[in-house]
Amino acid sequence: xxIIDEELCKGCHLCLFMCYKNxxxxxxxxxxxxxxxxFVKFEERCTKCGTCEVACPDQAITVDLPENWWMxxxxxxxxxxxxxxGKK
Amino acid sequence: MSESKQxxxxxxxxxxxxxxxxCPGCGNGAIxxxxxxxxxxxxxxxxxxxxxxxxxxxxxxxxxxxxxSLHTTHGRALSFATGLKTANKDLDVVVFTGDGDAASIGxxxxxxxxRRNINLTVICINNNIYGMTGGxxxxxxxxxxxxxxxxxxxxxxPFKLAELVAAAGATYSARWTTVQIENLVLAIxxxxxxxxxxxxxxxxxCPTYFGRKNKLKTPTAMAAVxxxxxxxxxxxxxxxxxxxxxxxxxxxxxxTTKDEFTENIDKISVEKSGKKTVINSAYETEL
Numbered sequence: 240x241x242i243i244d245e246e247l248c249k250g251c252h253l254c255l256f257m258c259y260k261n262x263x264x265x266x267x268x269x270x271x272x273x274x275x276x277x278f279v280k281f282e283e284r285c286t287k288c289g290t291c292e293v294a295c296p297d298q299a300i301t302v303d304l305p306e307n308w309w310m311x312x313x314x315x316x317x318x319x320x321x322x323x324x325g326k327k
Numbered sequence: 328m329s330e331s332k333q334x335x336x337x338x339x340x341x342x343x344x345x346x347x348x349x350c351p352g353c354g355n356g357a358i359x360x361x362x363x364x365x366x367x368x369x370x371x372x373x374x375x376x377x378x379x380x381x382x383x384x385x386x387x388x389x390x391x392x393x394x395x396s397l398h399t400t401h402g403r404a405l406s407f408a409t410g411l412k413t414a415n416k417d418l419d420v421v422v423f424t425g426d427g428d429a430a431s432i433g434x435x436x437x438x439x440x441x442r443r444n445i446n447l448t449v450i451c452i453n454n455n456i457y458g459m460t461g462g463x464x465x466x467x468x469x470x471x472x473x474x475x476x477x478x479x480x481x482x483x484x485p486f487k488l489a490e491l492v493a494a495a496g497a498t499y500s501a502r503w504t505t506v507q508i509e510n511l512v513l514a515i516x517x518x519x520x521x522x523x524x525x526x527x528x529x530x531x532x533c534p535t536y537f538g539r540k541n542k543l544k545t546p547t548a549m550a551a552v553x554x555x556x557x558x559x560x561x562x563x564x565x566x567x568x569x570x571x572x573x574x575x576x577x578x579x580x581x582x583t584t585k586d587e588f589t590e591n592i593d594k595i596s597v598e599k600s601g602k603k604t605v606i607n608s609a610y611e612t613e614l
Contacts, residue, residue, distance in 0.1 A: 244334070247345060249351035250351055251534075251546040252545075252546070252547055253546055255547070256546075257506075292360070294357050294505070296355065296357045297346055297347070298345070298356065298359075298360065301334045303332060
């Protein structure tokens with residue numbers, strides 16, 4: 240699950256550029272700060288790689304890490320089976 | 328909102344000061360995240376980190392991080408950090424500095440800190456322009472770029488900071504951009520673990536001043552141009568100087584081991600006076 244903090248986002252849209260799977264889209268509405276917020280349009284594409292979380296300059300994006308099911312088994316955080324098709 | 332749904336970097340930041348002062352799309356915020364992620368990966372104690380910064384946009388970063396920080400005079404961040412590290416060598420000293428701070432006014436401090444090989448981690452945020460003062464040309468502005476002080480284009484050749492510091496004798500030197508954020512995290516982690524002078528230059532976007540003067544007004548356009556102009560070091564070795572014009576060469580430029588400055592001081596004081604510190608004081612036992 241991806242949460243975008245509306246108070247912190249400044250609308251640079253770097254998350255759209257950085258996302259490898261094109262999960263995000265720009266909202267047509269403008270909020271009270273004059274910012275067109277991004278929103279999660281295609282959540283089923285998300286592999287929870289966390290790139291948008293690190294690349295967001297305003298710390299506005301939260302990718303819910305406890306949902307990363309591969310982290311429970313071992314301590315190998317860098318191995319994401321969704322990227323490697325299950326091959327290590 | 329439950330505890331697990333908070334952003335994982337907010338626990339290290341002064342939340343009462345957020346949202347921060349950086350322009351929309353500025354790379355400094357991403358570098359905060361990259362540093363915190365690298366610190367988590369290296370398994371370091373956040374309470375043991377001391378941050379030193381000079382003057383500039385990038386030097387405002389320690390003000391948003393909830394740790395011990397020292398905001399010093401223009402260009403002298405590395406001198407203050409040298410003193411801090413020599414006085415208390417158990418601290419992990421991290422220096423955040425910009426291109427004007429490190430390359431222009433503090434250029435001598437930079438190369439001499441690299442020559443001494445003192446155990447610091449320097450993160451140099453290179454946005455190719457003086458952002459805070461209104462878009463003047465800096466020593467790292469690319470040839471032909473426009474700025475407030477260069478209305479007909481910059482005629483000077485820019486500094487190559489990572490190569491300069493590697494040649495001056497640093498044990499770790501790397502350059503990455505904010506677009507290759509995973510590599511940047513790994514480079515900062517390597518720099519934090521390296522016992523010696525570690526220098527990480529981060530090429531970042533400045534849509535407000537560099538972008539506006541160079542017809543790249545949105546952060547996304549700047550990031551796309553930066554991504555297209557990036558050449559890896561192994562590929563750059565096979566390219567001619569003409570092909571490399573205007574390109575950003577990324578990669579590791581130095582990764583060696585050498586004698587460290589504070590270790591040398593300890594060694595010579597034990598050799599000459601038989602104790603670990605050369606300080607002569609009435610409170611010597613408390614030190």
